[in-house]
Each structure stands twice: as C-alpha cells, then as structure tokens.
Amino acid sequence: MIRILAAVALAGATVYTGEGPPLTDATVLIEGNRVAAVGQDIPLPEGTRVIELANSVVTPGLIDAASRLGVTEVLAEHTTVAATGGADYDPVRAALRVEDSFNPASFVIPVARLGGVTSAVVIPKGGLISGQSVWVDLAERAPVRKTSLALNVSLKGMGKGPGARARAFLRLREALEDARLFRANRGPYISRKLRDLSLSASDLDVLSRALDQEFPVVFEVDRAADIRTVLEIVREHKLHAILLGVAEGWMVANEIANAHVPVLVNPYENLPTSFDTLQSREDNALRLHRAGVRVAFTLRGEAHRAHRLRFAAGNAVAAGFSYESALAAITRIPAEIFGMIDEGTIKPGALANIVVWNGDPLELMTWPTHVFVRGEAMDLRSRQDLLTERYLTLPPQ
Amino acid sequence: MLLRDGFVMTAAGPTLEHADVWIRDGKIRDVGVDLPLPSGVPVIELRGRWVTPGLIDPHTHIGVYSLPLVKAHADGNETSGAFQPAVHAEEAFWPQDPVIERALAGGVTTIHVLPGSANLVGGQGATLRLKPGLSARSMRFPDAPATMKMACGENPKRVYGKKGGPSTRMGEVALLRKELEAARVYEPDKDEKGKKAADHGKAALAAVLDGKILIQNHCYRADEMLLRLDLFREFDVKPRAFHHAVEAYKIRDTLAAEDVGAVVWADWWGVKMELLDAVPASAALLDSAGARVALHSDSPVDVQILNQQAAVALAAGLRAGIQVDRDRAIRWVTANPAWVLGIEKQVGTLEPDKEADLVVWSEDPFSVYAQADLVFIAGEPVYDRAHPRAHPLSDFELGIRKAP
Numbered sequence: 001m002i003r004i005l006a007a008v009a010l011a012g013a014t015v016y017t018g019e020g021p022p023l024t025d026a027t028v029l030i031e032g033n034r035v036a037a038v039g040q041d042i043p044l045p046e047g048t049r050v051i052e053l054a055n056s057v058v059t060p061g062l063i064d065a066a067s068r069l070g071v072t073e074v075l076a077e078h079t080t081v082a083a084t085g086g087a088d089y090d091p092v093r094a095a096l097r098v099e100d101s102f103n104p105a106s107f108v109i110p111v112a113r114l115g116g117v118t119s120a121v122v123i124p125k126g127g128l129i130s131g132q133s134v135w136v137d138l139a140e141r142a143p144v145r146k147t148s149l150a151l152n153v154s155l156k157g158m159g160k161g162p163g164a165r166a167r168a169f170l171r172l173r174e175a176l177e178d179a180r181l182f183r184a185n186r187g188p189y190i191s192r193k194l195r196d197l198s199l200s201a202s203d204l205d206v207l208s209r210a211l212d213q214e215f216p217v218v219f220e221v222d223r224a225a226d227i228r229t230v231l232e233i234v235r236e237h238k239l240h241a242i243l244l245g246v247a248e249g250w251m252v253a254n255e256i257a258n259a260h261v262p263v264l265v266n267p268y269e270n271l272p273t274s275f276d277t278l279q280s281r282e283d284n285a286l287r288l289h290r291a292g293v294r295v296a297f298t299l300r301g302e303a304h305r306a307h308r309l310r311f312a313a314g315n316a317v318a319a320g321f322s323y324e325s326a327l328a329a330i331t332r333i334p335a336e337i338f339g340m341i342d343e344g345t346i347k348p349g350a351l352a353n354i355v356v357w358n359g360d361p362l363e364l365m366t367w368p369t370h371v372f373v374r375g376e377a378m379d380l381r382s383r384q385d386l387l388t389e390r391y392l393t394l395p396p397q
Numbered sequence: 398m399l400l401r402d403g404f405v406m407t408a409a410g411p412t413l414e415h416a417d418v419w420i421r422d423g424k425i426r427d428v429g430v431d432l433p434l435p436s437g438v439p440v441i442e443l444r445g446r447w448v449t450p451g452l453i454d455p456h457t458h459i460g461v462y463s464l465p466l467v468k469a470h471a472d473g474n475e476t477s478g479a480f481q482p483a484v485h486a487e488e489a490f491w492p493q494d495p496v497i498e499r500a501l502a503g504g505v506t507t508i509h510v511l512p513g514s515a516n517l518v519g520g521q522g523a524t525l526r527l528k529p530g531l532s533a534r535s536m537r538f539p540d541a542p543a544t545m546k547m548a549c550g551e552n553p554k555r556v557y558g559k560k561g562g563p564s565t566r567m568g569e570v571a572l573l574r575k576e577l578e579a580a581r582v583y584e585p586d587k588d589e590k591g592k593k594a595a596d597h598g599k600a601a602l603a604a605v606l607d608g609k610i611l612i613q614n615h616c617y618r619a620d621e622m623l624l625r626l627d628l629f630r631e632f633d634v635k636p637r638a639f640h641h642a643v644e645a646y647k648i649r650d651t652l653a654a655e656d657v658g659a660v661v662w663a664d665w666w667g668v669k670m671e672l673l674d675a676v677p678a679s680a681a682l683l684d685s686a687g688a689r690v691a692l693h694s695d696s697p698v699d700v701q702i703l704n705q706q707a708a709v710a711l712a713a714g715l716r717a718g719i720q721v722d723r724d725r726a727i728r729w730v731t732a733n734p735a736w737v738l739g740i741e742k743q744v745g746t747l748e749p750d751k752e753a754d755l756v757v758w759s760e761d762p763f764s765v766y767a768q769a770d771l772v773f774i775a776g777e778p779v780y781d782r783a784h785p786r787a788h789p790l791s792d793f794e795l796g797i798r799k800a801p
Contacts, residue, residue, distance in 0.1 A: 073667075074667060074668065074669060074670055074673065075667075075668040075669070076551070076668055076669040076670070077669075077670060108667060111666075111667075250801065251799070268698050269698075270499070270698075270701075271464055271495070271496065271499065271697055271698065272464050272465050272495055272794070272797075272798070273464055273465060273466055273697075274465045274466060274467070275465055275467070277465075278465065278794075278797055278798065279798065279799055281801070283801075287801065304665070304666055304667040304668055305664075305665075307664070308664070311705065311709075311765055314765030314766065315702070315765060317765070317766060318765060318766045318767075318768060362765060363764060363765055364705055364708035364709050364712060364763060364764065364765050365708050365709075365711065365712040365715070365763060366712070367712060367716050384666070384675070384676040384677060384678075385676075385717075387674055387676050388646075388676045388678045388682070388717050389717075391646055391647050391682065392682075392717070392718075392719075394647070394648075394649070394650055397648075397651070
C-alpha cells in the first residue's frame with residue numbers, strides 16, 4: 001500500500017460519528033484519505049502523529065446539500081458567477097454541467113471551510129431545468145467527487161413575469177413527455193422518423209437518464225400546492241426525487257413522507273418572503289422530520305453564508321430539533337440522500353472529512369481548530385483572516 | 398415590577414449575577430444584587446435566566462420593503478432623482494409588515510427604518526419602537542433626533558448611471574458637494590412678500606448642515622469614508638455614523654478620533670465588490686480602538702437574531718486574539734446603536750432612569766439556543782414566548798397564516 005499521508009490520530013476528544021450519541025475521550029485514526037478506526041483504546045500504528053484534543057469536539061465535515069460554492073465569487077458581478085445559463089437562455093438546460101465551471105480556487109471556499117464545511121452539492125442556477133449538480137469535497141486538488149449527481153429543476157427559475165408558474169409546469173411536463181418518447185424510440189429519433197421534440201438531443205439524453213433513475217431529480221419548490229403537483233409528476237414519471245426549499249412543506253408533510261421523498265431545507269427561512277412562502281415557519285424542518293421525512297439542511301445556494309450551516313442547525317435545535325438529528329442533517333443525512341455513503345460519518349472506511357472544534361460545533365462562539373478534507377489538513381486562514389492580520393496594526397496615514 | 402435573580406447584562410459594565418431589575422412607571426428604577434423588595438410589586442422570577450436591554454437595530458428596511466416582497470411593497474427608494482432630502486421613511490412605512498412581530502420575538506425593541514441606498518441623499522429615517530400601531534407616527538421613538546440617509550459607492554451609480562448620473566464615484570462626490578453648497582446658501586425667508594415657496598428638501602439639508610439632523614451614511618470602503626469625512630469637513634459637519642462600513646476597521650483610529658460611529662455586519666460579505674474586504678473580526682477591531690461600533694441586520698432574517706450577530710462578531714474577535722469580552726459585545730446591539738440614533742440617554746443600557754426596554758432570555762443570549770422569553774417596552778410586556786398570540790399581529794397575516 002502506498003501511503004501518501006502519514007497516519008494521524010485525533011485523540012481524547014468527544015466524537016460525534018454522525019450516528020447516535022457521542023463517544024467521549026475517543027480517538028479517530030486517519031490513514032491516508034480514510035478513517036481507519038474510531039473508538040476508545042484503539043491501537044495506533046507506529047509513527048502515527050497524535051494530536052491531543054482534550055476539550056475538543058470532533059464531527060464529520062459538514063455538507064451543504066444545495067450550494068453555489070466554487071461557482072460564485074461576487075454575486076453582483078455577473079462575470080464572476082458561473083454554472084448558470086442566465087436569464088435569457090432557454091430555461092431548459094438539462095445538459096448544463098456544473099463541473100465544467102467549478103472553480104476550486106474560489107476565495108469563497110476557505111470561508112465556508114472555516115465554518116466546518118468540507119463538502120457541498122454544487123447546483124446550477126436559474127432556468128426551469130437548470131442542469132446537473134456535482135458533489136465536491138472542498139479539497140484543493142480534484143475536488144469534484146461525483147459528476148451528474150442529480151438533475152436540478154427549479155420552479156422559481158422561470159422568471160417573474162405573468163404566467164410563470166403555469167409556464168413552468170407546462171414546460172416541465174412537455175420536457176418529460178418528450179424525453180419519455182425519446183427514451184422508447186432512440187432509433188426512430190436518430191433516423192428522424194419521430195415527431196419533433198421540444199428539447200435538444202443532449203437535454204433529451206439527460207432527462208431520459210433521469211427517467212431511468214440513474215440519478216435523482218432535485219425539485220426546488222416552496223408552495224404547498226406546488227409541492228403536491230411536483231409529487232404527482234414524480235409519481236407519473238417514477239422519478240427518484242428530492243425536494244429543495246419546501247418552505248410550506250410542513251403543510252404536506254405526510255404526503256412527502258408517504259412518497260419517500262427527502263427534503264433539503266434552510267432552517268433560517270421562516271418568513272412570508274413571497275406569496276409562495278406565506279406559510280413559512282421556523283419549525284418547518286422539525287414538522288417534516290416528525291412526519292418521517294428525511295431532512296438535510298442547506299443555506300440554499302447562498303455561497304457567502306455557507307459558513308453559517310452549523311448555526312442554521314443550532315437554530316433548528318432552538319426550534320425543537322434534537323441535537324443529534326440536527327447534526328446528522330448537516331453530515332450523514334445529506335450524504336445518504338445523495339448516495340455518498342462513505343461521507344458524512346466517522347467510521348472505518350469513511351472518507352476522512354473531519355472537523356475538530358473547540359466546543360459545541362452548533363454554537364456561535366466556537367470555531368474549528370483543524371479541518372481535514374480526504375485526510376489532508378487544510379490551511380484554515382481565509383482571505384478575511386489575512387486582512388484581519390494585516391490590519392491588526394494600522395498603517396500610518 | 399421586579400425581575401428577580403438572574404444574570405443581568407446591563408451593557409454599562411460587567412454582567413451581574415443573581416441580580417434583580419426593578420421597574421417603575423415604565424423606567425428602570427434600580428439594578429443590583431438583593432434589591433429590597435418593594436411591597437405590592439409583582440415579581441417575575443428569573444431563575445437564572447438572562448436579562449439584557451432591548452436590542453436596537455440601527456439599520457432596517459422594515460415597513461418600507463415589507464414582506465411579502467411584491468412590487469407594491471417596494472417603497473424604500475424614491476428613484477425620481479438622486480437627491481431626496483424631503484422624503485421621509487415614516488411616510489412609506491407599512492405598520493402591517495409581518496417582520497415587525499418576528500423582530501419583537503427576537504428581542505428587538507427599537508428599529509431605525511431607513512430609505513434604501515439608490516440615492517446620494519435617500520431621505521429621512523424613522524426611529525421607531527416596535528410597539529405595533531396603526532401608523533409609524535404612533536410608533537415613533539419619543540424625542541428621537543431626525544436622521545438623514547446618504548449613500549456612496551456602487552448603488553447610486555448603478556441606479557443612476559444610465560439615467561442622468563451620477564455614473565461614477567467621482568460624480569457622486571461632485572454632485573453631493575454641489576447640493577450641499579446649495580443648501581448652505583438656502584434662505585427660505587428671503588422673499589420680502591413672503592410668497593416664495595419653501596423648498597423642503599433644501600431646508601432639510603440645511604438642517605443637516607446645522608447639525609440638527611444626524612447623517613447616517615451608507616458607505617463600505619475605507620477610502621470612500623475618508624473622502625466623505627473630507628467633504629463633510631468642507632461644510633463643518635460630521636456624519637453620525639457610517640453604515641455597512643465593512644472597511645471601517647482599516648480606519649478605526651480616525652473614526653474613534655472623529656467620534657463617528659461604524660455600523661457593521663457580523664459576517665455578511667462578498668456579494669458586491671465593495672463588500673469584499675468585510676471581516677468578521679471588524680466589530681472587535683473597532684471596539685478595541687475606542688470607536689463606536691454597532692451591529693445592524695439590514696435583513697428581515699438577521700433582525701430576528703441580532704443577539705447571535707453579537708456572539709459571532711465577538712467570537713471572530715477572540716479568534717483573532719483581540720481583547721474583547723461579552724460585556725463589550727452586548728453594547729454592539731444595545732448602547733452603541735442607541736448612540737448612533739441619538740437616543741442613548743433614554744435606552745441602550747440597564748441603568749436607573751433609563752426606559753424599561755428589556756429582554757428576558759431563556760439562557761445566555763450569546764448562545765444559539767437562547768430564545769427571548771419576555772420582551773418589555775417602557776415596562777409593558779409586548780412579547781411572551783410562553784403565551785403565543787392566538788392571531789398574528791399583522792393584519793396582512795390575519796386569515797392567511799395557518800395554524801399547524
């Protein structure tokens with residue numbers, strides 16, 4: 001076995017593995033890019049670098065389940081915003097691939113990492129069928145772990161003009177019907193014996209793979225009535241679905257649970273910001289969770305606030321979530337929802353995305369002291385830290 | 398009324414343990430340990446809970462960009478021209494904004510409602526108490542000084558760049574200078590027949606130059622703040638505070654020496670070029686230099702968790718090795734914003750003779766798990782978490798917001 005990284009033991013900490021209650025005075029052994037062992041009194045190979053961590057808390061790296069990290073630098077400057085077709089482009093762009101423009105050198109990423117975020121589902125923006133998301137680990141090298149992770153559909157993305165909602169559902173149904181026809185008639189399509197279809201060949205191909213359940217379809221939808229419509233479409237086309245946003249999800253929690261559809265929720269959203277979210281509540285996520293829906297938390301595309309993911313979970317606890325469930329909603333659950341079963345937990349064989357905290361990770365006055373991505377210790381200084389350092393002493397004016 | 402036996406963060410000194418707060422006639426009568434129990438006074442047992450002054454948000458657009466944020470609710474920027482000193486946020490304020498009761502539930506008792514930042518001079522702000530009423534007038538903070546919103550940087554030139562200007566930062570400075578010159582020589586009573594129409598805009602700007610109206614200047618970058626200070630110096634006036642002052646930490650000695658406040662965010666950053674150098678340690682840096690620093694929300698989400706902003710900003714300061722503590726940090730959301738608004742003699746600390754605007758927190762307000770249990774304005778209970786309202790306060794939400 002070729003060992004690139006020496007074994008590292010995080011010793012004597014309180015360890016949340018992502019499942020169940022924490023282990024106290026426990027050790028996590030990292031070998032290479034994976035977790036080799038976790039527990040009390042585990043044997044350490046010779047030469048292991050031991051980091052003593054009394055009074056520290058160790059958690060899996062946090063995961064933002066719907067992020068714009070690495071594709072957003074300065075939101076107001078459109079030349080710095082990638083992985084979007086833009087408002088004027090055809091709203092159906094299933095073939096758009098986020099990995100094509102993901103930028104691991106983004107200066108927004110270190111700020112997120114300093115919030116303990118080590119992985120993200122990076123989603124495309126805008127349009128109706130917005131494109132395909134990717135799973136990234138926030139490493140400096142080869143961050144993209146899985147391409148074509150999911151196909152994103154946004155019922156918010158059809159613009160704000162009159163008829164937007166009707167247009168969105170009309171176009172969505174048309175696209176799925178055409179993809180279904182294409183899927184059953186690839187030969188006739190190629191030999192031009194099929195009726196005209198509303199999509200490009202590459203869009204049809206991506207949608208037909210979604211119909212094959214090759215990857216899930218993430219629907220961004222808020223209003224309870226729209227959630228019902230989406231669930232109906234999901235049933236009709238037998239899609240593997242995930243819902244994003246669901247501000248009014250608590251009103252249809254049982255229907256979502258019965259459809260076995262997981263949801264990605266921003267716990268900060270409790271306001272009637274639009275007529276789609278009049279029934280927003282701070283206990284929305286809690287009510288969904290109690291109905292048996294699998295809930296992961298997200299900052300819903302706010303790249304510059306990704307570092308707040310843990311505080312979002314803390315606020316969910318304040319609204320009634322159990323501590324373990326809230327922590328799972330930013331670690332294990334999002335990994336499971338997207339089928340990344342070796343992430344989001346600390347167990348032998350898991351990818352070593354791990355954060356060491358100087359206290360309760362969901363609290364406001366703690367911070368990470370170590371962040372490991374795939375076993376590699378990250379430099380935790382963000383650009384903000386460098387600025388702070390530079391101006392600790394003021395230059396003469 | 399006596400609040401008995403809790404942690405009391407007075408925002409005027411160290412946190413008192415096992416302390417009491419005695420309220421009489423809407424004012425704080427006394428704060429201390431083992432206060433003598435006046436007979437016949439109702440007692441609220443704190444049982445180790447925490448008390449702070451009511452939180453003050455010095456920069457919101459509540460009621461002028463009300464929720465739901467539909468076209469009809471966009472009342473914050475009068476974009477018929479870049480100078481609007483005559484307009485008043487009070488005259489756009491919708492007292493049914495659903496954010497009002499959420500802010501109250503977050504322990505906020507006073508807000509400063511400002512026009513937006515499209516204009517170089519955006520209009521007058523409104524300092525309001527969050528005691529819901531049928532008009533902004535009925536919510537006015539008694540005797541709060543008038544304020545004037547001004548802006549520099551990206552927003553005015555973005556809005557006016559293609560409709561007459563200013564289209565550059567230098568244009569912004571030149572145009573403001575010209576307008577201030579006109580205000581300086583403005584004499585409303587010059588017409589001997591008394592028939593000359595008063596120019597309310599010029600009159601308001603003249604009052605700004607006379608120091609009767611506090612300048613609240615939206616300005617992000619250090620270089621632009623220094624330019625503004627120079628410009629205002631030409632007119633022998635100073636801004637009360639720079640808002641969104643994300644680079645204020647770079648000129649904190651100047652701001653401290655000039656006694657100009659800095660209103661900043663805890664962790665908002667990066668979404669515009671002028672927001673790129675924001676650092677979360679900024680409040681701590683400013684405070685340690687003796688500058689008057691306040692935190693603001695500028696957001697209907699963050700106004701509900703202003704206490705959390707103080708904790709996040711404090712933690713960033715501690716992580717950077719700056720000497721600050723929570724007894725300073727609580728002032729960033731209480732005493733210091735009170736000063737920014739010129740109401741520091743009435744509210745912002747828990748001291749005898751101050752207004753009894755205060756919050757009882759379920760636990761340490763610097764914890765993410767803390768909730769406002771009780772909120773008082775002038776000694777009157779305005780929010781009680783244990784007894785949720787049967788109906789929303791906002792008329793808009795009545796019959797719309799469903800009960801679970």
